[in-house]
Amino acid sequence: xxxxxxxxxxxxxxxxxxxxxxxxxxWSVHFVPVGGAPAAMxxxxxxxTGTVQLAAGAxxxxxxxxxxxxxxxxxxxxxxxxxAAGAMIMIAVTMIVGTWVYIYGVGCPPASAKVKYDPITKDxxxxxxxxxTEGHGLPTVSYVSGVIGGALGGIGGSVVYYSLMSVxxxxxxxxxxxxxxxxxxxxxxxxxxxxxxNIGGTIEGFHDPKFKRFPKAVxxxxxxxxxxxxxxxxxxxxx
Amino acid sequence: xxxxxxxxxxxxxxxxxTIAGASEDLESDVGSQSNPNSQVQLAxxxxxxxxxxxxxxxxxxxxxxxxxxxxxxxxSVLITTGASAALALAIGAIVAAAIHGTYSAxxxxxxxxxxxxxxxxxxxxxxxxxIPVIMGYAFITTFCILVVxxxxxxxLAHPFPLPLLxxxxxxxxxxxxxxxxxxxxxxxxxxxxxxxxxxxxxxxxGNIVRKAESGLRNGIDNSWFCAKFGGPVTxxxxxxxxxxxxxxxxxxxxxxxxxxxxxxxxxGIIIVLILILxxxxxxxxxxxxxxxxxxxxxxxxxxx
Numbered sequence: 001x002x003x004x005x006x007x008x009x010x011x012x013x014x015x016x017x018x019x020x021x022x023x024x025x026x027w028s029v030h031f032v033p034v035g036g037a038p039a040a041m042x043x044x045x046x047x048x049t050g051t052v053q054l055a056a057g058a059x060x061x062x063x064x065x066x067x068x069x070x071x072x073x074x075x076x077x078x079x080x081x082x083x084a085a086g087a088m089i090m091i092a093v094t095m096i097v098g099t100w101v102y103i104y105g106v107g108c109p110p111a112s113a114k115v116k117y118d119p120i121t122k123d124x125x126x127x128x129x130x131x132x133t134e135g136h137g138l139p140t141v142s143y144v145s146g147v148i149g150g151a152l153g154g155i156g157g158s159v160v161y162y163s164l165m166s167v168x169x170x171x172x173x174x175x176x177x178x179x180x181x182x183x184x185x186x187x188x189x190x191x192x193x194x195x196x197x198n199i200g201g202t203i204e205g206f207h208d209p210k211f212k213r214f215p216k217a218v219x220x221x222x223x224x225x226x227x228x229x230x231x232x233x234x235x236x237x238x239x
Numbered sequence: 240x241x242x243x244x245x246x247x248x249x250x251x252x253x254x255x256x257t258i259a260g261a262s263e264d265l266e267s268d269v270g271s272q273s274n275p276n277s278q279v280q281l282a283x284x285x286x287x288x289x290x291x292x293x294x295x296x297x298x299x300x301x302x303x304x305x306x307x308x309x310x311x312x313x314x315s316v317l318i319t320t321g322a323s324a325a326l327a328l329a330i331g332a333i334v335a336a337a338i339h340g341t342y343s344a345x346x347x348x349x350x351x352x353x354x355x356x357x358x359x360x361x362x363x364x365x366x367x368x369x370i371p372v373i374m375g376y377a378f379i380t381t382f383c384i385l386v387v388x389x390x391x392x393x394x395l396a397h398p399f400p401l402p403l404l405x406x407x408x409x410x411x412x413x414x415x416x417x418x419x420x421x422x423x424x425x426x427x428x429x430x431x432x433x434x435x436x437x438x439x440x441x442x443x444x445g446n447i448v449r450k451a452e453s454g455l456r457n458g459i460d461n462s463w464f465c466a467k468f469g470g471p472v473t474x475x476x477x478x479x480x481x482x483x484x485x486x487x488x489x490x491x492x493x494x495x496x497x498x499x500x501x502x503x504x505x506x507g508i509i510i511v512l513i514l515i516l517x518x519x520x521x522x523x524x525x526x527x528x529x530x531x532x533x534x535x536x537x538x539x540x541x542x543x
Contacts, residue, residue, distance in 0.1 A: 040274035040417075040425035042438030048274055048425065049417035053300040057414025060407045064391075064399065065484055069500065071398045072493050078500045082493075085507030086484045090411065092514040093483065097419045097476035099518050105423040105468050107436035109525035121519070127531035132440030136426075137525075143518045147511055177398040185407070 007168075007237035008230065014163040015229045018187065021163065022225025023218050024156030025191035029055045029199070030214045031149030032091070033142035036201040038134065045112050045135030045142060045204045047098050051196040052189070054091070055153055059188050062087030062154030066161055067181060080158040087154025091146050095138050102137035110137030114204050120144060135204070145205025156191070160184045167236045176236070183232040190228060191221050240395075245489040248394045252387045253482035256412075259383035260477030261470045263303060263412050264420030266376030268428075268465040269369055269458040270294040270343055272302065273417045275425030278447050280350060283359035285445035290362055292369040292458035294346040299421075300413030302339070303380065304406050310335035310381040311388060311405030318401075324389060332382035340374040369458050384408045387481060395485070408481075415476045423469030428461055436529060483510055 008015065032055050035046030047054055065086025070079045102108055111128035112118065113135035118125055120141045129135050138146070164180035171179070195217040203210050266272075270292050271279045279293045296302045314331030318324060344366060351361040388404035391397040397404060429447045430439055451460045462470075487507045493500030 037274040037277045040421050041278065041430070041444075042422065042426035043441060047418040048422045049414060050274075050298055053298050053410075053414045053417060057300060057411045061411050061480060061484060064397070064404070064407055065488065067399050068395070068397050068488060069493060071396070073497055073500060075497050075500070078493070078497055078504070081504040082488070082500070082507075085487065085504045085511075088511045089484045089487075089507055090415075090480045092511045093476055093479045094415050094418050096514045096518055097415075097472050097479075098422065099521050100472055101419055101422045101469065102426075103521055103525045105472075106426040106438070107529065108438055109529050110522050121522075123522075123526070124535075127533055127535060128526060130437035130440075130532045132442055133438035136438040137522075138518065140515075140519050140522060143515060147515065173398075174400075178400055178403070181399050181403055185403075 002234070002238040004234060007234055011167045011233050011237055014167050015233050017163040018160050018229035018232065019222060019225045021156045021159035022187055022191045022228065023221050024152050024159065025055070025059060025188055026195050026217050026221035027214055028149045028152030028156060029192055029195040030203065030211050030217070031145045031152065031206055032058070033138060033146050033205045034199070034203060038202065039136070042102060042106050042108055042136040043133045044202050045114070045137065045139070046202060047095060047138070047146070051199055052192045054094070055149070055192040056189060057094070058087040058091040058150045059153035059157040059192070060185060061090035063157045063161055063181070063184055063188070066154070066158035067177070070162065070165060076162055079162050080155050083158025083161070084151045084154035087150040087157070088147055091150030095143055095146050099138050106136070108136050110139040111135045112139045112142065112204055112207070114208050119207050134202070141207050142205040145207070148206070157184060157188050160187050164232060164236060167233050169236050169239060171236070171239050179236055183236070187225060187228045187232070190224055194221050194224060242489070242492070245395070248390055249482060249485045249489050252390050252485065253478045255383040255386040256481035257474040257478030259380050259387070259412055259474070260415060261474030262376045262379040262383070263299070263416040263477070264473035265462045265466055265470045266373055266380060267299055267416055267421060268424050268462040268469070269376065270373045271458055271461070272296060273299045273421050275421055275429060278425065278429050278445060280354070281445035282447050283354045283357035286357070287445060287447065287449060288357065288359045289447065289449045290365055290455045290457050291447070291461070292347055292365055293350045294343045294373070295350060296342045296346045298413070299417040300410045302342075303413035304409035306335040306339050306377055306381050307384045307405040307409030308402055309338055310385050311402035314385055314389070315401045328382060328385040328389060331385055332378050335381040336374040336378035339377040340370050343370050343373045365457060372459060380412065384412060411480065412477050415480065416473050419476050420465060420469035420473035424461060424465050428464050437532065
C-alpha cells in the first residue's frame with residue numbers, strides 16, 4: 001500500500017516547486033508573440049503558428065538542454081539557467097528566420113497594429129501596417145517579448161523537471177529520467193494550453209492589451225498544475 | 240568526451256537537422272498543412288474550387304511529433320532486439336512515413352468530401368501523385384530526426400530515451416516549420432495574384448492562386464516554389480537551433496566544473512542578444528527600403 005500522505009509530506013517542497021514551474025510556463029506563454037493562422041498569411045503581427053505549438057517547441061528544447069545539464073551537475077540554478085538558455089536560443093532563431101521570410105520572402109516590414117509607437121525603439125508602427133491586415137512580422141518589442149517568454153518557459157520547464165527528478169524514490173535512474181521527462185512534457189502542455197484560451201489565437205507580446213489578462217490564466221494554471229504535481233509526485237515517489 | 244569528437248558529432252547533428260527542417264517544410268507545402276491550409280479550405284467556400292492537396296492532419300508540431308515518436312519507438316525496439324542502428328532507424332522512418340501517408344489520404348478525402356456542397360471535387364489523381372511525395376518527405380524528416388536523437392542518446396549520452404528525444408525534436412521541427420517556411424507558402428505563394436510586398440488583405444481571403452506556371456496548380460507546384468526559399472530557411476532555422484543549443488554545452492563543457500557551465504549559459508545569452516540586434520538591423524533596413532503604406536494624416540493636413 002502506498003503511503004500517500006507520507007510521500008506528499010516528504011516531497012511537499014517539490015509539489016510547490018512543480019506548481020510554481022507550471023505557473024511560470026503559463027505566464028511565459030503570454031509573452032510569446034503568436035499570430036496564429038492570420039500571421040502565416042502576414043495578416044497579423046507575430047509568428048505564424050499557434051500559442052501552444054511555439055511555446056512547447058521552445059520550452060521542450062530548453063528541457064532537452066536542462067536534461068543534459070542535470071546529468072552532470074547537481075546545481076539547481078545551473079540546470080534551470082541552461083533550460084532557459086536552450087529555450088531562448090530556439091525561439092530567437094525561429095523569430096529571426098521568421099523575419100527573413102517576412103522581409104525577403106513576403107516583402108513587408110515588421111509592424112505592430114496594437115501600438116502606434118514601438119515601446120522599445122519608439123518607431124512609428126501604424127504607417128507600416130499594410131491595408132486590410134492587423135500588422136505583420138516581428139517588430140523589436142515583439143522579438144524581445146518572445147525572448148523573455150522563451151526564457152520564462154525554459155525556466156518553468158526546467159524547474160518542473162528538476163523537481164520531479166529530485167522526488168524521493170526507489171527507481172532505477174533510466175526509469176526515473178523516463179518518467180520525470182514524460183511528466184515534465186505533459187505538465188508543460190497543460191500549462192501551454194490554458195493561456196491560449198486567454199489569448200484567443202493572437203497576441204503581440206507584453207505591449208498587447210491582452211497581456212493584462214494573464215492573472216486569470218495564472219490562477220487557472222496554479223490549480224491545474226497543483227493536481228498534476230500531486231499525481232506526478234505520488235507516481236514517482238510511490239514506485 | 241574529446242572536444243573535437245563532440246564538435247564533429249554536433250556538426251553531423253546540425254547537418255541532419257538542416258535536412259529535416261527543409262523536408263518538413265516541403266512536406267507541409269506539398270500536402271498543404273498547418274496555418275496556410277486555412278485558405279485552401281476556405282477557397283471552395285468562396286467559390287474557388289481547386290486541385291491543391293489539403294491535409295490538415297493536425298497542427299504541424301503534433302503531427303511531426305507523432306511521426307518521430309512512432310519512428311523512435313520502432314527503432315528503439317529493433318535496437319534492443321540486436322538490429323543495427325542504421326537499419327533500425329531506417330525501418331522506424333519507413334513505418335512512420337507509412338502511418339503519415341495513411342493520415343494524409345484520409346485527411347484529404349475527409350476535407351474534400353466535406354466540401355461537396357461547395358462543388359469541391361475529390362481528385363484521385365491528386366491523391367495518387369501527392370501521397371507518395373508526402374511519404375517521401377516524411378521519411379526524410381523522420382530519418383534525420385532519428386539520426387539527431389540517436390546521436391544525442393548514444394554519443395552525447397543524453398539521459399532522455401530515444402523515443403522521447405525524437406518526440407521533442409518532432410515538436411520543435413514542426414513548431415519551426417510552422418513559424419518560418421509556412422509563411423512563405425501562406426503569405427506569398429498562395430497569393431501571387433496580388434501585388435508583392437504586403438500582408439494578405441482580409442478582403443482577399445480564400446482567393447488563392449489556382450493556375451500554375453503550366454496547367455492547374457497543385458501541391459507539388461507549391462513545393463517547387465517553396466523549395467527556393469521557405470524550405471531551405473526552415474532547414475537553417477532547425478539546424479541552427481539544434482547546433483547552437485548543443486554548441487554552448489559542448490564548447491563550454493560543464494563536466495569540467497560549474498563555472499564552465501555558467502559560461503555556457505552566458506554564451507547562450509550572448510547569441511540571443513546578437514540575434515536581437517540582427518532582427519533590429521533588418522527591421523530598420525526593411526522600413527527604409529520599403530517605406531510606408533500610407534501617409535501620416537497629421538503631416539498630410541499640414542502639407543495641404
